[in-house]
Amino acid sequence: MISFFICLTLLVGSYFTYAVYLDKKVFVADSSKSVPSINKKDDVDFLPMPMWKTFLIQLLNIAGLGPIFGAIMGAMYGPVAFIWITCGCIFIGAVQDYASGMISLREGGMSFPEIVGKYMGPLVKHIMRFSTIFLIVLVGAVFMVGPAGIIESISGMPKTIWVYIILVYYILATMLPIDKIIGQIYPIFGAALIFMAFGILYVITTRGYDIPEISFANLHNMNIRPDKFPIFPTLFITIACGAISGFHATQSPMMARCVRNEKEGRPVFFGAMIAEGIIALIWAAIGMAFWGGVDGLNTAMAEHGNNAAWAVNSITNSTMGKVGALLALLGVVVAPITSGDTAFRSARLMIADMLGMEQHSIKKRLYICVPLFIVGFSITLMPFDVLWRYFAWANQVLAAICLWTITVYLFIKDKQYWLTFLPAMFMTFIVSFYIMFSPEGFATDYYLAMGCGGVFTIMVSYIVFLYMKRVKSRIRRGIVTFN
Numbered sequence: 001m002i003s004f005f006i007c008l009t010l011l012v013g014s015y016f017t018y019a020v021y022l023d024k025k026v027f028v029a030d031s032s033k034s035v036p037s038i039n040k041k042d043d044v045d046f047l048p049m050p051m052w053k054t055f056l057i058q059l060l061n062i063a064g065l066g067p068i069f070g071a072i073m074g075a076m077y078g079p080v081a082f083i084w085i086t087c088g089c090i091f092i093g094a095v096q097d098y099a100s101g102m103i104s105l106r107e108g109g110m111s112f113p114e115i116v117g118k119y120m121g122p123l124v125k126h127i128m129r130f131s132t133i134f135l136i137v138l139v140g141a142v143f144m145v146g147p148a149g150i151i152e153s154i155s156g157m158p159k160t161i162w163v164y165i166i167l168v169y170y171i172l173a174t175m176l177p178i179d180k181i182i183g184q185i186y187p188i189f190g191a192a193l194i195f196m197a198f199g200i201l202y203v204i205t206t207r208g209y210d211i212p213e214i215s216f217a218n219l220h221n222m223n224i225r226p227d228k229f230p231i232f233p234t235l236f237i238t239i240a241c242g243a244i245s246g247f248h249a250t251q252s253p254m255m256a257r258c259v260r261n262e263k264e265g266r267p268v269f270f271g272a273m274i275a276e277g278i279i280a281l282i283w284a285a286i287g288m289a290f291w292g293g294v295d296g297l298n299t300a301m302a303e304h305g306n307n308a309a310w311a312v313n314s315i316t317n318s319t320m321g322k323v324g325a326l327l328a329l330l331g332v333v334v335a336p337i338t339s340g341d342t343a344f345r346s347a348r349l350m351i352a353d354m355l356g357m358e359q360h361s362i363k364k365r366l367y368i369c370v371p372l373f374i375v376g377f378s379i380t381l382m383p384f385d386v387l388w389r390y391f392a393w394a395n396q397v398l399a400a401i402c403l404w405t406i407t408v409y410l411f412i413k414d415k416q417y418w419l420t421f422l423p424a425m426f427m428t429f430i431v432s433f434y435i436m437f438s439p440e441g442f443a444t445d446y447y448l449a450m451g452c453g454g455v456f457t458i459m460v461s462y463i464v465f466l467y468m469k470r471v472k473s474r475i476r477r478g479i480v481t482f483n
Helices: 002-016 018-026 051-063 066-075 080-106 112-120 122-155 159-175 182-206 231-238 246-256 262-290 294-303 308-355 362-379 384-412 418-437 446-476
Strands: none
Touching: 002 018, 002 080, 002 262, 018 080, 018 262, 051 066, 051 182, 051 246, 051 262, 051 308, 066 080, 066 231, 066 262, 066 294, 066 308, 080 112, 080 231, 080 246, 080 262, 080 384, 080 418, 112 122, 112 246, 112 308, 112 384, 122 159, 122 246, 122 308, 122 362, 122 384, 159 308, 159 362, 182 262, 182 308, 231 384, 231 418, 246 262, 246 308, 246 384, 262 294, 262 308, 294 308, 308 362, 384 418, 384 446, 418 446
């Protein structure tokens, strides 16, 4: 349990140390600067909201089932999951979320693909526009099918009907002003997500559960099919939310349009990611402890088809009674739905930015939403497990691209660009290594895949560095300018 509490302390402490450094020394947040919620206020997407609301909305936007399901699946590798959640969250995930939010804030609430395009060039912008929109529509579709299936098992009503019901809710949440549905119910569900995690923390600390310690002996736990799913690189794809997730970068601009000043960036963007990391750490810990250790967790999961929803239901019902059952339902049904609707909303905003179409008019919102939801519904007809496998990898590819974009931004601004240059290299290596080795990728030899990932990472790093030097030279010569 000592390892767990050290990691928990580091996560909390990072908000008061590393986040302050980023806020004061790197981005130099200034509460007197004009922000989009004020100077672009349209009472639909741009409008100021209280900080406690934007924090809870951001948390629910980026969380979904990720810090619960991913953490439990990652816990099957043992306490090494604690290291990735803690280090990944502090030095990669929280930095990405904070930086992407702050850059959007300073770029007038610009959506993620447009930010990438501005700092990485027009070719990358066009690629990112379509790939990012497809990815987040895929998220929305996955989070229609998954919850619908769970509700079907509880209610007996056909899944197709629940998909239609969720789709209607998505349309309303995507179309209406952000303070009408999202601003009203998200804070409640965000608070419930935190309450559920701290309820589990209370159970861990008061009922004698034994959480495995981090040691050299268990850093190479290979219980879940080492031939196909070794710790390195699979763990870094399995635990995304709670450590680093590219999807977050698509969500931060949504709250960048609602924060009231730059000083709110640290609690809303960095703070929400740290909160998610804490939630993931707690769920990883109870996953290892509830079944008497890592081996027990692996055995139990294998008997139930590696079904993380079953694990959450078992843990909450056994440890928290009726309250646990209610919270489990909230976690496995409401959390993904709330991530799904903001996925579609951010897709609408991205398309609007791409087309230069104002969104104050409901007719203009309809022009985008109708084809968007037709595509989203069509995706729900595909096999769920296939969708999810490729989303997990594509999500981390998006994280790598976001980190490279932030690196270019910091380099241009003469800031400490190495803070994201090194994480960008790491994530590039992980995603290239994974797709070369994994069964759903090219399924090559492990060490050949590792070598290919290393070569690809060096090439990308070199190309980006040359690009940064070229852009800096063009800025000095007055050929291009950046605000």
